[in-house]
Amino acid sequence: MRLPFFTEPLGLEGRVFPPEAASYTILRLVRSFLVKCDLEFLRGNGEPMAQVLTQTDIAGLTPRRGKVRDIYDLGEQILLVATDRLSAFDVVLPTPIPDKGVVLTQISQFWFEHFSSTVPHHLLYVVSRERVPAGLEKFADQLVGRAMVCRKAKVLPVECVVRGYLAGSGWAEYKKSQTICGIQLPEGLKQCSRLPKPIFTPTTKAEQGHDEPITIDQAGERIGQEMANRVGDLSLRLYSKAAEYARGRGVIIADTKFEWGVTAEGELILIDEVLTPDSSRFWPADAYEPGHDQPSFDKQFVRNYLEGLVEKKQWDKTPPGPVLPGEIVEQTRKRYVEAYEKITGQAFAKVGA
Numbered sequence: 636m637r638l639p640f641f642t643e644p645l646g647l648e649g650r651v652f653p654p655e656a657a658s659y660t661i662l663r664l665v666r667s668f669l670v671k672c673d674l675e676f677l678r679g680n681g682e683p684m685a686q687v688l689t690q691t692d693i694a695g696l697t698p699r700r701g702k703v704r705d706i707y708d709l710g711e712q713i714l715l716v717a718t719d720r721l722s723a724f725d726v727v728l729p730t731p732i733p734d735k736g737v738v739l740t741q742i743s744q745f746w747f748e749h750f751s752s753t754v755p756h757h758l759l760y761v762v763s764r765e766r767v768p769a770g771l772e773k774f775a776d777q778l779v780g781r782a783m784v785c786r787k788a789k790v791l792p793v794e795c796v797v798r799g800y801l802a803g804s805g806w807a808e809y810k811k812s813q814t815i816c817g818i819q820l821p822e823g824l825k826q827c828s829r830l831p832k833p834i835f836t837p838t839t840k841a842e843q844g845h846d847e848p849i850t851i852d853q854a855g856e857r858i859g860q861e862m863a864n865r866v867g868d869l870s871l872r873l874y875s876k877a878a879e880y881a882r883g884r885g886v887i888i889a890d891t892k893f894e895w896g897v898t899a900e901g902e903l904i905l906i907d908e909v910l911t912p913d914s915s916r917f918w919p920a921d922a923y924e925p926g927h928d929q930p931s932f933d934k935q936f937v938r939n940y941l942e943g944l945v946e947k948k949q950w951d952k953t954p955p956g957p958v959l960p961g962e963i964v965e966q967t968r969k970r971y972v973e974a975y976e977k978i979t980g981q982a983f984a985k986v987g988a
């Protein structure tokens with residue numbers, strides 16, 4: 636049975652069911668019911684907890700707008716506000732994901748604290764009702780839970796990607812040449828196989844468009860060989876530490892991207908967001924099975940939906956991005972919240988907003 640008013644593909648557990656699939660209508664009805672329950676649960680005293688912020692607007696200050704963050708110069712410090720914008724394939728979509736920015740900031744804060752004895756980092760504090768930067772009190776609603784006050788740094792123009800598993804562009808390169816970023820790998824690995832040991836596979840940090848993979852020597856040409864080795868080693872150390880922790884919470888961190896910067900005093904510090912669903916691939920450990928794509932707690936769900944549009948020639952991965960259907964927004968939000976809860980062990984509804 637197919638009901639005529641259901642026309643959008645249904646995303647469930649990382650799979651996309653087209654409207655013509657045999658199980659589509661029943662899955663859709665069950666899921667709509669569950670989503671409704673979930674939303675009801677999230678409503679406190681009649682007010683929806685979910686809040687949306689597409690861009691900040693702070694009178695008197697002009698931000699630099701990244702794909703996801705609005706960055707304000709506060710003099711000695713910077714204010715990094717994670718909005719609910721979602722970028723996929725380097726295109727910012729017109730549809731925000733409620734609470735996404737809060738989730739990203741809270742997860743980053745968790746990792747900064749987790750790593751605080753391992754590396755110096757840029758986070759000074761996350762804006763809360765009790766602590767708002769002087770002069771910005773009027774704008775607290777846009778900042779609480781989602782803005783980080785950070786030490787300012789000169790950003791190293793290399794993105795420090797670490798991979799523990801074979802996925803995404805790494806898998807595509809491996810299939811062609813049995814390498815990733817020029818690093819030779821053993822034969823016979825499958826899609827999503829665990830690598831013999833984690834590898835550092837840096838990329839350029841493009842002002843616009845896509846980051847391109849580079850070798851460690853090419854990273855050295857940009858930031859100096861000694862610095863390239865140093866951030867490579869540090870990134871590998873952080874990845875291993877985080878991966879071991881997350882494994883204990885049932886999450887595989889397949890890969891991630893770190894950014895590093897140098898302060899005015901010349902100190903190398905960890906900056907930007909850390910080990911979030913935007914900068915990493917998170918897979919549920921209990922469902923892990925190499926040989927195919929994995930279900931995930933990250934952006935892969937919305938990427939799969941968008942790939943479906945590309946296959947149907949409804950989008951070509953260039954701006955403007957497509958509007959996301961409500962179902963996809965809700966499922967994406969759920970995955971971000973799930974990532975937060977899995978990693979931190981805390982209920983999301985109790986923090987942030």
Ligand SMILES: Nc1ncnc2c1ncn2[C@@H]1O[C@H](COP(=O)(O)OP(=O)(O)OP(=O)(O)O)[C@@H](O)[C@H]1O
Pocket residue numbers: 700701702703704705706713715722757785786787788789790894896906907908
């Ligand atoms: N402590 C810091 N000092 C200066 N710049 C920083 C600091 N931390 C992060 N940044 C920069 O702030 C920007 C954050 O914006 P955003 O996350 O939207 O990034 P983006 O690079 O545009 O997109 P994407 O994350 O998808 O690559 C990045 O360019 C990052 O390098």
Ligand SMILES: [Mg+2]
Pocket residue numbers: 701703907
């Ligand atoms: Mg970024």
